[in-house]
Amino acid sequence: MTETLLAGLADPTLDSQRVFRAALDALSRPGRAVDLPDVLPDGAPAPLMPATAALALALFDYETPVWLDPEADRLAVRDWLRFHCGCPLVADKAQARFAILAGPLDALDGFAAGSDAYPDHSATLLVQVAGLSEGAAHRLTGPGIELEETMQINGLPDDFAALWERNRGLFPRGIDLFLADGARLIGLPRTTRIERKEA
Amino acid sequence: MSTAQGYNFAYLDEQTKRMIRRAILKAVAIPGYQVPFGSREMPLPYGWGTGGIQVTAAILGPDDTLKVIDQGADDTTNAVNIRSFFQKTAGMATTDRTREASIIQTRHRIPETPLVEGQIMVYQVPIPEPLRWLEPREGETRKMHGLAEYGVMQVKLYEDIAHYGHISTAYDYPVRVNGRYVMSPSPIPKFDNPKMDNSPALQLFGAGREKRIYAIPPYTRVESLDFEDHPFQIESWDQACAICGSADSYLDEIVTDDKGGRMFVCSDTDYCGERVAAGHTGEEQAA
Numbered sequence: 032m033t034e035t036l037l038a039g040l041a042d043p044t045l046d047s048q049r050v051f052r053a054a055l056d057a058l059s060r061p062g063r064a065v066d067l068p069d070v071l072p073d074g075a076p077a078p079l080m081p082a083t084a085a086l087a088l089a090l091f092d093y094e095t096p097v098w099l100d101p102e103a104d105r106l107a108v109r110d111w112l113r114f115h116c117g118c119p120l121v122a123d124k125a126q127a128r129f130a131i132l133a134g135p136l137d138a139l140d141g142f143a144a145g146s147d148a149y150p151d152h153s154a155t156l157l158v159q160v161a162g163l164s165e166g167a168a169h170r171l172t173g174p175g176i177e178l179e180e181t182m183q184i185n186g187l188p189d190d191f192a193a194l195w196e197r198n199r200g201l202f203p204r205g206i207d208l209f210l211a212d213g214a215r216l217i218g219l220p221r222t223t224r225i226e227r228k229e230a
Numbered sequence: 231m232s233t234a235q236g237y238n239f240a241y242l243d244e245q246t247k248r249m250i251r252r253a254i255l256k257a258v259a260i261p262g263y264q265v266p267f268g269s270r271e272m273p274l275p276y277g278w279g280t281g282g283i284q285v286t287a288a289i290l291g292p293d294d295t296l297k298v299i300d301q302g303a304d305d306t307t308n309a310v311n312i313r314s315f316f317q318k319t320a321g322m323a324t325t326d327r328t329r330e331a332s333i334i335q336t337r338h339r340i341p342e343t344p345l346v347e348g349q350i351m352v353y354q355v356p357i358p359e360p361l362r363w364l365e366p367r368e369g370e371t372r373k374m375h376g377l378a379e380y381g382v383m384q385v386k387l388y389e390d391i392a393h394y395g396h397i398s399t400a401y402d403y404p405v406r407v408n409g410r411y412v413m414s415p416s417p418i419p420k421f422d423n424p425k426m427d428n429s430p431a432l433q434l435f436g437a438g439r440e441k442r443i444y445a446i447p448p449y450t451r452v453e454s455l456d457f458e459d460h461p462f463q464i465e466s467w468d469q470a471c472a473i474c475g476s477a478d479s480y481l482d483e484i485v486t487d488d489k490g491g492r493m494f495v496c497s498d499t500d501y502c503g504e505r506v507a508a509g510h511t512g513e514e515q516a517a
Contacts, residue, residue, distance in 0.1 A: 043244060044238060044239045044244060045239065045291060045292065047244065047247075047248070048239075048247075048289075048290075048291040049291060051251045051288075051289070052289065052291060054255065055251075055254065055255065055258065055289065055432070058255055058258050058259060058447075059258050059432045059447045059448055060448065089248070089251075090248060090251065090252055090255075092245060092248055094249065095252070128252075146376075147376030147377065148372045148373065148375075148376045149372075150260050150263060151253070151256040151257075151260060151263065151265045151266075153256070155255070174261050174408050174446075174447040174448075174449065174450040174451075175258075175447040175448055175449060175450070176449055177428075177430075177448075177449045202260075202410070203260050203263060203376075203410065203411075205259075207255070207256075207259045220258060220259035220260075220447070221259055221260070222259065222260075222261065222408065222447075
């Protein structure tokens, strides 16, 4: 290791609790952006965003194999995750409980979607995007949403709604998503119906 | 904030909390599905809310205000014990007021005061599997959930109608969540079932002995199972609460002497107290 390792949570107990509650809030109210508390004294190792790094510190440990996409798969990230979380880093995305995608999201295939008997044995993807308030507009409905929610995301593929619909069709199997932009987070559980709004 | 020496905040160690938190996130993503988790031994026996306590311990933080009820009351043994457990181990602010609480841990009731967005209900669950009395084998019930094969539950309810003329299940009345999973609402009276439907609050369920966590996200459809010609109905009473006069809350029958004297009072003590403070009276007060 040539560079100094960036610090983890200053207060592992209370910081991870606050990050988890924000994530829980995001997943229970799909499409609504949630601000994560600032818990990283030195910031996140590039190319991870603060939201991705905070979730990693709060949720990853030796029980959660993690897959990194080619963009996120850098030595600084691997060292940082290994040191602070102690999580196994896997090359096969099908084995991952969590995945970090710092590059473009082109497919949801290949990740564990669980089985009919154990749909919880499925991956949660942390996807970094370029913006949570501009870009293509989507209409969201489903559990956690009273009537409907509008989500604008910059940096998702054009056919994201179709990709997601295929995932939703697997229910109760399926993967769950967190979209991160800076320190903000949107949760998308597998139950959320997403339709592309025509401009 | 003062907490017990030698214990982590909220008693559980951090690795356990992370494991429970991950289970909660999956539970929210799959409404009504029971997520297995590594339930820990707690400093009180199974049956006293060990599942609910572990869920509460994994979610609460110093900014929360905790309310604990047992059968609607804040001052019964189980509620007092659990409240003081979190005061001791997490220095928690606690309250009796439903409106002031951010987390409400409950055994067998949902408060009468409507819940609001941002609140979290934590239910203590003894038997999380609604099909368990009909099919004792876990492998089989898991398969039935996987295939959404719930005919056996409808048959059970139908047999009730054939025997008694009505569905006799009065508590732990099975519900279907978001049109998919049949779920045990925990042993709340069926009176409370409609409060689960489209609730603005997040509802989490913890079963310690059975090692399961499940959830209902806010604004999620929760239907009580029934038949077109035998629609689901909740209990009603001829009496009103003897203390606050409420005619639409869940009433407990209290025996007052050994000559057959009894009175009906609200099960939800906070709701009843709030009504009395607002000037409502029942026949007991008026007399």
